[in-house]
Amino acid sequence: MNSSIASALSKSQAWKLNLEAFDVHQSIRLVFGPGSLSRVGELARDLSGRRVLLVSDPGVAKAGYVAEAHRSLKQEGLDVFDFTDVHENPTDEDVNRGVGAVKNFAPDVIVALGGGSAMDCAKGINFVLTNGGNMEDFWGFGKADQPLLPSIGIPTTAGTGSDGQSYALISRTSDHKKMACGDFKVRFKTVILDPDLPRTGPADVIAASGLDAIAHALESYVSTRANPLSRMYASHAWRLLNGGVDRILVDKQDIDAWGEMLLGAHFAGCAIEASMLGAAHACANPLTARYNVSHGVAVSLTLPAVLRANEGSVADRYQKLARDVGLSGESAGSLLSRRVAEIKQRFGLPAKLGELVQVNDWSELIDDALSQWTGTFNPRPLDRELVTQLYEEIA
Ligand SMILES: [Fe+2]
Structure with a gap:
C-alpha cells in the first residue's frame, strides 16, 4: 500500500473513532x-x-x-x-x-x-x-x-x-x-x-420553562444520539441559559438576559432535534401524565438525580459542560447537579416530589418511565433498578 493512501486511511479511521456520523435537516x-x-x-x-x-x-x-x-x-x-x-x-x-x-x-x-x-x-x-x-x-x-x-x-x-x-x-x-x-x-x-x-410571563412559568430548557441542553449533550452538531447546539445553549438565569433572577426586565434565554432555549430545541433526550424526561413524563405535575417542574425534579446517576457513563462530557460555566472539582455530574439544584431553589421550585403530590403507586410510575421512548437515549441504560433509584431520590 502506498504511504499516502495508508496515511489517509489512518486519518479516516481516527476520524471515525472520534466523531459520529449524522444526518440533520436544518431549514429554519x-x-x-x-x-x-x-x-x-x-x-x-x-x-x-x-x-x-x-x-x-x-x-x-x-x-x-x-x-x-x-x-x-x-x-x-x-x-x-x-x-x-x-x-x-x-x-x-x-x-x-x-x-x-x-x-x-x-x-x-x-x-x-x-x-x-x-x-x-x-x-x-x-x-x-x-x-x-x-x-x-x-x-x-x-x-x-x-x-x-x-x-x-x-x-x-x-x-x-x-x-x-x-x-x-x-x-x-x-x-x-x-x-x-x-x-x-x-x-x-x-x-x-x-x-x-x-419578560411579562408569570414567575412560575418562567421558572418551569427555564429549567426545562436547561434539561434539554444537559440531556441532549450526552444522549446516545449526540453528535458534533447537537453538542455544538447543546453546549452553547447551556452556557447561554446558565448565564441568562442568573441575570433574570436579579432583573426580570433585563432584555439582554432574555435574549440569552430565548436563544439558549431555541438552540437546546435544535439539539433535541438532532440527538433526542434522556432519563430526566423519561422519569418526568409519568409525573405529568398521572399527577398533573407541569412538565418543567417534573423535569426539574428528576434532572439533578439523573446528572449524578449518569456521571460514570459520561464523565468527560460532563466535565466539559462544568468547565464551560466555570465549575471545577472531582465529580462533574455532582457539580452540574448542585448547580441545577441551586437554580431551582432560587426560582422557588420544589426539591422533592412529596412537596407537590402524594404518590400512591410507585410501580405504575416506574412501568411508565420504562416505556418512554426518550429514555432509550440515556447514556446509562435506563433499567428498572435505575428508575427505582431515581424515583427514590426525588420522593
Ligand atoms: Fe422538556
Whole structure:
C-alpha cells in the first residue's frame, strides 16, 4: 500500500473513532432581536401568505401580543383569523376545535404565537387541516402524505424549544398519553425570537420553562444520539441559559438576559432535534401524565438525580459542560447537579416530589418511565433498578 493512501486511511479511521456520523435537516429562517414580533407580517408575506391563521392562548392574548401580531399581518394586507383557544398540554380535542374553527377560512400560512402549547397545537392543526384524519394518525414520524402549510413560530417563553423541532406533542384525550407527532414538513419555516416577549410571563412559568430548557441542553449533550452538531447546539445553549438565569433572577426586565434565554432555549430545541433526550424526561413524563405535575417542574425534579446517576457513563462530557460555566472539582455530574439544584431553589421550585403530590403507586410510575421512548437515549441504560433509584431520590 502506498504511504499516502495508508496515511489517509489512518486519518479516516481516527476520524471515525472520534466523531459520529449524522444526518440533520436544518431549514429554519431564524429572526432574532427586540421588537422583531412586528416583522411577522413581512415574514408571512415572504412565505407567500395571503390568509393567515394566528394560533395563540388567552394569556398571550391578554398580554397584547396577539393584537400586535394581528396588526403587523393586517398592515401587510393579509387576512387574519385568530384562534386563541389553546390550553396547556394541548389535546387532540384542542386540535380538532382549531381545525373546525378555521376550515372555512382556508389559511395558507399558520403563525404560532405562545409557549410550547400554542406552538404544538398549531403544528397539530397544520397536520389535520392539510391531511385530514385525527392527531393519532400522525403519531410517530413522517406520517403526513400531503404537503403542510408553511408556518412561523414565535415563542413567548424560553423553555420548550418546540420552535426548533419537527415534533408536535399532543395528548390523547382518552388516556392522556402524549403523542409525539413528527414530520420535517411541520417544522416552522421561520422562527422569530423577540426578547421583549417573555419578560411579562408569570414567575412560575418562567421558572418551569427555564429549567426545562436547561434539561434539554444537559440531556441532549450526552444522549446516545449526540453528535458534533447537537453538542455544538447543546453546549452553547447551556452556557447561554446558565448565564441568562442568573441575570433574570436579579432583573426580570433585563432584555439582554432574555435574549440569552430565548436563544439558549431555541438552540437546546435544535439539539433535541438532532440527538433526542434522556432519563430526566423519561422519569418526568409519568409525573405529568398521572399527577398533573407541569412538565418543567417534573423535569426539574428528576434532572439533578439523573446528572449524578449518569456521571460514570459520561464523565468527560460532563466535565466539559462544568468547565464551560466555570465549575471545577472531582465529580462533574455532582457539580452540574448542585448547580441545577441551586437554580431551582432560587426560582422557588420544589426539591422533592412529596412537596407537590402524594404518590400512591410507585410501580405504575416506574412501568411508565420504562416505556418512554426518550429514555432509550440515556447514556446509562435506563433499567428498572435505575428508575427505582431515581424515583427514590426525588420522593
Ligand atoms: Fe422538556
